[in-house]
Amino acid sequence: MSENLFSPNWYRVKALRPQLQAHISVQRQDYRGLIWYILDDRITNKTHRFNAVAYQFIGQLDGSKTLEQIWNESCDVLGDFALTQDETISLLAQLHQADLLQSELAPNLTELLQRQDDATKSHWRQRFTNPLALKFGLWDPDAFLQRALPFVRWCFHPAFYFSAVVVIVLGVVLASMHWQAISLYTQQQATDPYSIVYLILLYPIVKFLHELAHGFCARNYDCEVHEMGVSFLLFMPVPFVDVSSVNRLRRNRQRMLVGAAGIFTELFLAAVGLFIWLAAEPGVVKDAGFTLLIIGGVSSLLFNGNPLLKYDGYYILADGLGIPNLFQRSRAYLVFLLQRYTLGLRQTNTPASGPGERPWLFSYGILSVAYRIFLIWFIALLLLDINYYVGVALAAWMLLTQVALPVFKGLTFVISSPQLQANRRRALAATGLSTCGLLAILCWLPLPSYTTTQGVVWIPEESQLRAGANGFISDLYVRPNQPVMADDKILSIADIELVSRTDVLRSQLSELNTQYQSQWGVDRVKTANIKAQMKVLAKEITLNLKRIKAMELNSPHSGQLLLTDGDDLPGRFVRKGEVLGYVLTDAQPLVRVVVSQADAGLMNQNTQSVQVRLSSQAATVHTASLERATPQATVELPSPALAREYGGPIRGHAQANGTVQALEKIFTVDLRLPETASTARIGQRVFVRFDHGAEPLMSQWYRGLRRTFLRRFHA
Template sequence: MSSALFSSSWYRVEQMRPALRGQARLVRHTYRGQRWHVLQDLASGRFLRLNEQAWRIVALLDGRRTLAEVWEQACLHLGDAAPTQDEILQLLTQLHQANVLLSDRRPDLDDLEQRRRKLGWARLKQYLGNPLSLKLPLLDPDRLLGVLARLMPRALLPWLGLAWLALVGSGLVGAAMHWQELSADITSRVFTAQNMLLLALAFPVLKAIHELGHGLALKLLGLSCHEMGLMFLVAVPVPYVDASQASALKSKYQRMLVGLAGMMAELAVASLALWLWVLVAPGVGKAFLHQVLIAAGVSTVIFNANPLLRFDGYYVLADWLEIPNLAQKSNQYLGHLINRHLFRVREGLQAPPLTPREAPWLLVYCIASFGYRMLVAVGIVLLVAPRFFFVGVLLALWSAWGTLGSPLLKQLKYLALSPVLQGRRALAWSLSMAFAGAAAAFIALVPLPSWTNAEGVIWMPEASRVRAAHACFGTRVLVTPGLPVRAGTPLLGCSDPELDAQQAQAEAKSAELASRLQHAQSVDRVQAQVVEAELRHARQRLADLEQRRAQLSIASPVDGIFVMPSPQDFPGRFAERGDHLAYVLEPRHYSLLTVVGQGEVDRVRSHTERVELRSVDNIDQLLAARLEREVPAATTQLPSLALALQGGGKIGLDPSAARQEPQALDSLFHFELRLLGEVLPKAVGQRVYVRFVHEPEPLARQWYRPLRQLFLKTFAS
């Protein structure tokens, strides 16, 4: 309440006899134990929320009492809690702007036209202030929703809720049962030209069902819905309905039901699509149903169900917390805390009315929603910019103004002109500049830990692989797999019928040449020298064949544990020269292969102080390692599928590449690390988190490098 009880402008309005319009509807709400009164203008659909004191004043506006009489009765009944004359004038202004106030004076047509233009400009300004979601009203869906509502008898509505629970529950069970098939090779199944076309067809239909769910819930609860159109979400047309009529519902659970109705309809469609996807044969229909599942899951989780954006989840959270205008109130509360505790404002500062345990929700929501909006805005700009450069730049500037520029300008204007800061303006400017300077100095000058994160896979050295020295047929396994062996121990026996024939032929040839040499030595010395040369060549060939025959018994290359997949299939199997047949594993000889992107490779090469590892199955255990060697050229080939998205990693595969060798979408550099210490991994092929620790540097340098690389990569021609 302001300190002045009387107003200098009161004489102008004290004889006015105001009343509420007949189109005004009253609804009583209870928020956190306090009663509030909501006035709705049925013509425009606008709402005005009044507390108990304000409603005491409004209830006296019957068109017969003058405003002076209304104030006198308010002072008589409310005592010290009675509003001042300025507060009553402010209340009348709000009623007038909400178009629910009628007076005995002649209407000012110019004022009505000015108010209409002001309302239109405010709506246009609201649309322009959010470049990522522009709305275009198209039609009135109330008649269609009425027809749909009449097709659903009210007696069946409770059973309809149970049917929805059963359907969505079965869909969740089905998704868990077929999760491997649903998520396998997700990138190549979604981000292809054909599947993206199917997604473009499925998304608007799914969103239309979503929005009709909101409208149908309103209709079933006795309200109306008079606006439906298109919302251009990142230049993509998406249907929407105006469900603001839900504010007229008394029960918060009914209001929450309206907010959840769209997601409920979407989840029901997704559940039906899942079971149809299971039943239909592979083809275009199955691919379309898969895209429906993707669209329903991503849009529901990231946008609709997220309370940090002003979509369905936001309104559901606000109703559940019983905090109307949650975003606006959280911003006001944060501003009040800054004025009171930072700028030390004591006079003229009115604290926002708060109920117990409301303040933590407001503070957390204000900070979290701002950060998430920034993240989503930057992500959407980077998504659009590579495909439409000019549009992407305009969208980036527009979003930067809406998320940073405009709020900053408002804060500067507040510091310069706000009467609340009277007498504290110099302190407010000094503290604001000091905090801004301290934050800039911290970001630009204070060294902080710096590192590069990557993923790797535990691998064995080449010496641990048991290979076929020559092409041969397997005969038997000489050592039971799983037993320790020493280097040189025979592991596998092979045979080569062609080699046997060649050896027998070489032995016969050598015996023949030995007989001819013995005869020539007694007859012709020149002929003897020729035969002797042939004999040496034949004996050399025989020695080579005997050496090859000895290699048919494949020995262990190193000490370790003999491991062989499917040893029962080895007898009779044909192996080419160099084929992998088995492994001899020794954890002390394991290495680690990791890949680093082109943007981070220079820092990993030149500025790495140490390397830290954490295995996926034991994230709390820190392993030591050192940088052993680097493959100097960039490549798209991955050392293991475990590093790809399909294997649980973070690297996307090129769907157009051959399936035999996994190919990454971007070029990568391979590094080999040598494990140190006594704690060693036990599983080959295990994925490991790798951190290359660099020298400390300020945040400005740490942020500048990836932003510059991201900009160059995004806008490169």
């Protein structure tokens, strides 16, 4: 036998006769073809999972045999697969810490009280460790669920499942058919203050029903549910229910149904909300139905259904794959790979136990780490937008706990861990080389650098036909889509009050002229006064004639006439400056792009190429050329479509006149589309990428971080 089979501390425990607590029950479960044993503590409502080797030892803890006898029998049965004495001691410590054991020794009351106090402190410490995900238990719903279950048991009948699935599928079909209307209504609701009221009122109700669905489904399988409360994810209240007792269920399908009950409920409510929105007349009911659709559809899929977050989707995935504790074991597997193949720690054991687990543990570990980094960065920026001091404090906390502490623990392990005593040099060399390689990639390896933004297909100002004054369109001299020449009269705008006022002024001027002629040479003072009045009237008449002339809209140059409303223009009231049409030439249209102040300098100094994608042909990339850039910053957006509320990149707010202004100063850049972009339509959204060549990631990150602080803190 190996020399590691025995332990110098074995004499301290070999004479003990421990046994499992009387309230512990054992469940046998199959995970990916391997048998595992679940020790179910009914008092604490906790479950503990052990493999067959460990349970071969645990199953004999009935108080009739000493540890020495049990260990010797295990060695006879399992041979080389038996636990070593050190592993046996560790297993006993784990069972003792979980309060699963009793022995012939008198219990140490002080120790028991201390362990209970430590467990309570650990429970609350876990809930307050992450200030972005606080949890507060408020209610033990088990008695209520037991009493109410008979009234809702019909919800778990296969006929109801089938009917609900039909409703959800029908909702998906209708949503795809009315997708454009849903998108437009979403944009309208984004600027409607009443939508916040509907959200505040309906969100807790939907989430409460979501958690009740979990609780009833767990109780339907005789699993106890003893905690329900509220958690604050990013300071947003989200109800939760503890259904960890479902781990004792033997069948994966049952555990998956409990995990999916909440999502299923929200999707059903979303479908009902869609039906209400489509059928109801505009008003409170229609808006409430749409809010129900958004809450049930978006939150259930993006948050609860996301397997990279430890919500319903994660537990469904873990049970579906048959890999319990997927999150912890995937992280442990990545650590195992680093220790085994980088640090040379050959004696470490892999967390992968079942067949086919390794690819899942590796891929989920990589994806969850990458997603966590992205989420931390996103949350930091979001909090910086809300409050400077809170944002900086929480960003520093996240960097400390998610970056600095893991790095410190890793370095401490490499430098001082007894496990690496035999190959410390290799571990230090591998760590040093890996660090140098990472720094080389970050600081020296040139990688593509680019900036993305959006714009709209734009017609130059000189080709736009704008109303010169307020008024009604009286005459249309050229039909739409017809060729016109320079200075051709296109339409005229009638301002009846202005014309009437001009006629009155002319009459007054004629009357004054008559008086002037009659008083000439008779009364010099009166004649001078009349002449002064005539000059004022003549000046006002001249100004009015210029205004009337401006109401005649002429073609600025030769081209093809395009009017916004075509034949419906006559009789329509227009405001001064309103775009009524365009005179298009053979030249390719422009794309007017909005650029933030932080990005303007980089694009003006170091832009090597510009690529654009039309929203109607997002898969096709066109190369555009820079036409001009505005030298001054402005807050006027070329189109409301470029505001963030309507899917654009710029934060803006609507004005009383229907326009949208940016909250921060922006610059505009005009790009000339190539001839290949012949399908471009005026006002169409365009996705733009400015390529700046290649530079190391560290330079790009530094510039991005600096831009962020310049924009958010005016640093």
